[in-house]
Amino acid sequence: xxxxxxxxxxVAGRLGAEALAGNFADIAPRxxxxxxxxxxxxxxxCHDAPCMTACPTTIDIPLFIRQxxxxxxxxxxxxxxxxxxxxxxxARVCPTEQLCEEVCVRxxxxxxxxEIGRLQRFATDSLMAAGVHPFARAKxxxxxxxxxxxxxxxxxxxxxxxMKGHEVVIYxxxxxxxxxxxxxxxxxxxxxxxxxxxxxxxxxxxxxRVEHGKALGSGLTLDGLRKDHDAVVLAVGLxxxxxxxxxxEALDNVLNAVDFIAGLRQAADKAALRIGRDVVVIGGGMTAxxxxxxxxxxxxxxxxxxxxxxxxxxxxxxxxxxxAASAGVRILHNAAPVRVHGNxxxxxxxxxxxxxxxGGLTLKGETFRLKxxxxxxxxxxxxxxxxxxxxxxxxxxxxxxxxxTSVPGVWAAGDCASGGEDLTVTAVAEGRDAAEDIHASxxxxxx
Amino acid sequence: xxxxTTNFIGIKSPNPFWLASAPPTDKExxxxxxxxxxxxxxxxxxxxxxxPPVVNVNGPRYGAIWGxxxxxxxxxxxxxxxxxxxxxxxxEIKQVKRDYPDRALVISxxxxxxxxxxxxxxxxxxxxxxxxxxxNFGCPHGMSxxxxxxxxxxxxxxxxxxxxxxxxxSRMPCIVKLTPNITDVRKPAEAAKRGGADAVSLINTINxxxxxxxxxxxxxxxxxxxxxxxxxxxPAVKPIALSMVSEIARNPxxxxxxxxxxxxxxxxxDAAEFMALGAGTVQVCTAAMTYGFKVxxxxxxxxxxxxxxxxxxxxxxxxxxxxxxxxxxxxxxxYVTKAQIDQxxxxxxxxxxxxxxxxxxxxxxxxxxxxxxxxxxxxxACNLCIDVCPVESCITMRQLGKGEVDPRTGKTVGxxxxxxxxxxxxxxxAAE
Numbered sequence: 001x002x003x004x005x006x007x008x009x010x011v012a013g014r015l016g017a018e019a020l021a022g023n024f025a026d027i028a029p030r031x032x033x034x035x036x037x038x039x040x041x042x043x044x045x046c047h048d049a050p051c052m053t054a055c056p057t058t059i060d061i062p063l064f065i066r067q068x069x070x071x072x073x074x075x076x077x078x079x080x081x082x083x084x085x086x087x088x089x090x091a092r093v094c095p096t097e098q099l100c101e102e103v104c105v106r107x108x109x110x111x112x113x114x115e116i117g118r119l120q121r122f123a124t125d126s127l128m129a130a131g132v133h134p135f136a137r138a139k140x141x142x143x144x145x146x147x148x149x150x151x152x153x154x155x156x157x158x159x160x161x162x163m164k165g166h167e168v169v170i171y172x173x174x175x176x177x178x179x180x181x182x183x184x185x186x187x188x189x190x191x192x193x194x195x196x197x198x199x200x201x202x203x204x205x206x207x208x209r210v211e212h213g214k215a216l217g218s219g220l221t222l223d224g225l226r227k228d229h230d231a232v233v234l235a236v237g238l239x240x241x242x243x244x245x246x247x248x249e250a251l252d253n254v255l256n257a258v259d260f261i262a263g264l265r266q267a268a269d270k271a272a273l274r275i276g277r278d279v280v281v282i283g284g285g286m287t288a289x290x291x292x293x294x295x296x297x298x299x300x301x302x303x304x305x306x307x308x309x310x311x312x313x314x315x316x317x318x319x320x321x322x323x324a325a326s327a328g329v330r331i332l333h334n335a336a337p338v339r340v341h342g343n344x345x346x347x348x349x350x351x352x353x354x355x356x357x358x359g360g361l362t363l364k365g366e367t368f369r370l371k372x373x374x375x376x377x378x379x380x381x382x383x384x385x386x387x388x389x390x391x392x393x394x395x396x397x398x399x400x401x402x403x404x405t406s407v408p409g410v411w412a413a414g415d416c417a418s419g420g421e422d423l424t425v426t427a428v429a430e431g432r433d434a435a436e437d438i439h440a441s442x443x444x445x446x447x
Numbered sequence: 448x449x450x451x452t453t454n455f456i457g458i459k460s461p462n463p464f465w466l467a468s469a470p471p472t473d474k475e476x477x478x479x480x481x482x483x484x485x486x487x488x489x490x491x492x493x494x495x496x497x498x499p500p501v502v503n504v505n506g507p508r509y510g511a512i513w514g515x516x517x518x519x520x521x522x523x524x525x526x527x528x529x530x531x532x533x534x535x536x537x538x539e540i541k542q543v544k545r546d547y548p549d550r551a552l553v554i555s556x557x558x559x560x561x562x563x564x565x566x567x568x569x570x571x572x573x574x575x576x577x578x579x580x581x582x583n584f585g586c587p588h589g590m591s592x593x594x595x596x597x598x599x600x601x602x603x604x605x606x607x608x609x610x611x612x613x614x615x616x617s618r619m620p621c622i623v624k625l626t627p628n629i630t631d632v633r634k635p636a637e638a639a640k641r642g643g644a645d646a647v648s649l650i651n652t653i654n655x656x657x658x659x660x661x662x663x664x665x666x667x668x669x670x671x672x673x674x675x676x677x678x679x680x681x682p683a684v685k686p687i688a689l690s691m692v693s694e695i696a697r698n699p700x701x702x703x704x705x706x707x708x709x710x711x712x713x714x715x716x717d718a719a720e721f722m723a724l725g726a727g728t729v730q731v732c733t734a735a736m737t738y739g740f741k742v743x744x745x746x747x748x749x750x751x752x753x754x755x756x757x758x759x760x761x762x763x764x765x766x767x768x769x770x771x772x773x774x775x776x777x778x779x780x781x782y783v784t785k786a787q788i789d790q791x792x793x794x795x796x797x798x799x800x801x802x803x804x805x806x807x808x809x810x811x812x813x814x815x816x817x818x819x820x821x822x823x824x825x826x827x828a829c830n831l832c833i834d835v836c837p838v839e840s841c842i843t844m845r846q847l848g849k850g851e852v853d854p855r856t857g858k859t860v861g862x863x864x865x866x867x868x869x870x871x872x873x874x875x876x877a878a879e
Contacts, residue, residue: 046796
């Protein structure tokens with residue numbers, strides 16, 4: 001007996017293999033060579049280009065697009081990678097509509113930007129498909145640097161440090177490197193084993209060793225790391241999940257959206273994944289959209305995102321919201337969860353309407369309920385288990401300059417560090433810049 | 448709808464759009480399709496002498512260059528004159544002309560440079576009913592190695608001699624097709640006129656190598672590892688052709704000599720430009736080879752609309768721009784303009800800034816918020832900013848009125864004055 005979107009409860013196989021394969025296929029397939037040339041030709045090669053300024057990693061976008069236009073995507077890739085070693089993943093997951101493409105003069109003029117993200121993917125895929133690593137290590141410096149966390153910030157820092165000739169050890173608690181690239185991205189944005197392939201490609205620089213199953217407080221201490229290394233980079237991300245603080249949160253089938261997304265990414269067979277007929281996702285960011293859309297793609301009948309404030313406050317971009325809506329996800333605004341109802345397991349979520357006034361968010365008296373076989377929490381992640389002795393600021397590790405923490409010899413980068421948006425591309429920039437600062441600092445000492 | 452009927456040296460056609468002598472006019476089948484599509488005339492692909500026909504290569508005959516989205520901008524060919532037997536061509540010409548009496552049908556000819564050969568071919572085509580002949584003194588590849596085509600067109604004396612033979616042995620209107628592969632196109636045109644030509648047509652194709660294969664190091668198109676130069680045509684050659692047409696149109700020696708304009712005509716607008724510079728008809732090849740014969744329909748509707756809107760006839764248009772083609776030394780040096788940027792249209796790409804700052808006169812300022820403004824005190828009105836701006840009409844030129852002071856030179860704008868009277872000109876003549 002096969003299941004369908006209408007099957008009650010939480011079941012696997014709501015959709016057939018073919019539908020699932022289609023749903024989780026590449027959302028924006030790679031340009032072919034001709035498409036890339038046509039898209040590249042739209043670039044005006046702006047002077048002091050706004051797109052380049054808007055890119056957190058400051059990729060020379062007009063230059064790489066011109067390199068594509070002249071038939072040398074490999075050179076384009078090197079232009080990208082020299083600023084952003086994870087340019088392949090960023091080409092897939094960057095909210096380009098809020099960054100480079102938003103300020104593209106053609107977006108401003110015609111509402112149709114140069115498709116920078118897809119062009120970047122064309123270039124980076126060309127080089128990575130050839131298995132070429134475009135950088136070589138400088139001669140060994142004899143310096144050892146520890147990087148805690150194998151996510152975008154950690155990988156970026158590690159690569160830059162290794163390239164400069166330092167010996168790098170990355171510590172990560174999970175069995176695979178990649179961090180959110182591996183565990184936190186919607187499957188259709190990076191299908192196949194792209195994240196893992198990218199890590200393997202990055203490691204070709206040499207001089208980087210990864211030790212899995214290790215984290216601060218779990219086999220590692222900051223003091224120990226400092227003692228054994230010349231510098232330490234903390235790139236631990238935000239491992240904690242905010243609580244709903246609503247009654248009934250402990251019921252079964254109330255889960256963290258990030259765990260759902262990670263499970264989905266790691267699942268070899270999507271048909272084996274269980275999903276509710278009615279799914280409620282609470283939150284207003286990219287994680288909420290990724291969880292909701294993928295619930296729908298697995299065959300849930302009704303998926304609703306509920307956000308406590310108005311649409312204009314949602315941190316998911318308009319593009320992401322449109323994507324959710326076109327996937328059939330309903331988005332409700334101005335409603336906050338007050339209670340999860342159920343007997344052992346969640347059955348319904350009760351929401352109160354809210355008002356976002358000058359004095360803050362207030363709950364109105366009127367409530368409503370949504371059926372929910374599963375409730376996914378996507379209301380933000382928090383720093384978890386930061387080592388003692390580090391100054392914390394706004395819930396993150398306080399940094400000054402290129403990621404310097406309050407402790408000498410310790411840098412922080414990525415989502416765990418203060419400042420910057422919690423984006424993959426920002427994490428890459430921070431990791432790279434911390435590495436440059438460490439290099440300058442270590443070699444200055446040596447000199 | 449404007450009347451596009453054309454009478455060119457006595458050859459009548461319903462419109463001035465003719466297909467040039469080229470691959471599209473090599474056979475009855477093609478020419479019938481062309482007439483059905485609406486072409487006003489056809490110059491049949493060049494016939495050679497009786498006997499074994501020429502042979503063509505069996506590899507690629509064409510090479511191309513492209514713009515964005517593979518838009519074909521220039522085409523190069525190494526095809527020779529017709530490689531079909533003379534009698535087949537003659538039979539087909541006769542049949543087609545009989546079926547389309549209202550359309551122009553001109554026969555292109557190329558035979559060895561002796562009087563007997565020309566006399567013979569003219570006799571051979573006598574009873575086809577064709578409206579005229581066009582002497583192919585233009586093809587720059589293959590046939591020129593055998594002393595024909597551009598090898599004749601490059602020697603004015605030969606042009607005159609052959610043209611005279613043709614006029615002597617035939618009563619047909621005679622058009623001499625000129626090669627652009629010369630230094631001064633006025634000389635061959637003058638020679639054609641001296642020989643008695645009724646008209647000239649130009650330009651034939653330009654010597655060209657479209658590209659070099661960087662793996663095999665051979666020019667393209669490549670035949671078994673080797674390449675020979677071909678003849679270049681298509682939109683890319685239009686500016687060269689317009690200039691050559693204008694030179695003949697305004698040359699006192701050839702003024703009034705009818706011209707059939709050829710070279711990159713792709714749209715009605717291109718055709719109108721050739722006509723304004725003195726062309727009575729235009730001939731088209733690459734546009735038809737790229738898009739098919741149907742393109743003529745846009746040419747007909749476009750030219751017709753233009754003439755209607757301007758209340759002009761074809762006759763009013765032909766040659767209308769010729770009086771405005773002049774020598775540099777006649778240009779008004781007291782005509783002063785300044786670029787101005789429309790801030791509402793500006794998309795802030797900064798191309799004007801980069802072009803002016805790096806390669807011109809540092810006359811555009813860029814503010815921190817990417818506002819671009821022209822510095823009148825530095826602007827020489829070179830127009831480069833307009834040429835590189837991706838937005839049409841965003842940058843325009845404002846003419847300074849008489850009496851205004853040019854902030855760059857500090858001089859007051861005065862009356863017309865050109866180089867011939869300029870104080871910096873050592874050869875200056877005193878103003879009269």
